[in-house]
Amino acid sequence: MKHIASITTLTLVAAAGFADAAAPAAAPASAWSQSANLAFTSDYIWRGISQNAGHTAVQGGFDIAHTSGLSAGVWASNVTNTTTAAANLEVDLYANYGFKVAGIDASVGYIAYSYEGSSADNFSEVNVGATVFGINAKVSKNISAGNDYYYELAYNYNVPAVKDLVLGLHYGFADKATTTEDYSVALTYPVAGFAATVSYSNTPGNFVTGSDSTTAISLKKTF
Numbered sequence: 001m002k003h004i005a006s007i008t009t010l011t012l013v014a015a016a017g018f019a020d021a022a023a024p025a026a027a028p029a030s031a032w033s034q035s036a037n038l039a040f041t042s043d044y045i046w047r048g049i050s051q052n053a054g055h056t057a058v059q060g061g062f063d064i065a066h067t068s069g070l071s072a073g074v075w076a077s078n079v080t081n082t083t084t085a086a087a088n089l090e091v092d093l094y095a096n097y098g099f100k101v102a103g104i105d106a107s108v109g110y111i112a113y114s115y116e117g118s119s120a121d122n123f124s125e126v127n128v129g130a131t132v133f134g135i136n137a138k139v140s141k142n143i144s145a146g147n148d149y150y151y152e153l154a155y156n157y158n159v160p161a162v163k164d165l166v167l168g169l170h171y172g173f174a175d176k177a178t179t180t181e182d183y184s185v186a187l188t189y190p191v192a193g194f195a196a197t198v199s200y201s202n203t204p205g206n207f208v209t210g211s212d213s214t215t216a217i218s219l220k221k222t223f
Contacts, residue, residue: 048182
């Protein structure tokens, strides 16, 4: 009986080994990843200026990224702006490449802004950015305009007193025919699976609303 038991045991071990050898190897992890996002906001604010004349907006996008640092995506929002009077939809296409220089996170990118029904307002930008000590500095250049730059600084701070609460600070300066500056303060907190944000923006000489300041509330979901 012991002899038979030993043979049976050896047979099972050999069969298990054969099954492991015959099993297909696990597929390697993909170098690509993807995500999508959907947002609802009380006002679409871009560089301190309302793009929706103080009205609500529905926004969404899709992004892909590669482990090499390359990423690209598309994003859209309804708009109502005095400079895009014929447009009711903005669609942005963009690509970015992130890399490190002497331990500093850096990036170069391109973005094309297009407006349905108002192609004369379409324009494109190239940009370069770097993050040092959590502060992101970025410079964007309008390709079709000789002297049209936008400089910005952004910083996100995790508030230790309230778990998951993030304070966002932003400052921007537009250097073009008419120079303008803007700044914003935002608080973001997760609510029912969404990122809820309350933001305050101030832009001296806001030509859309006639007011220097704008407050917006938004809910964003990332899939």
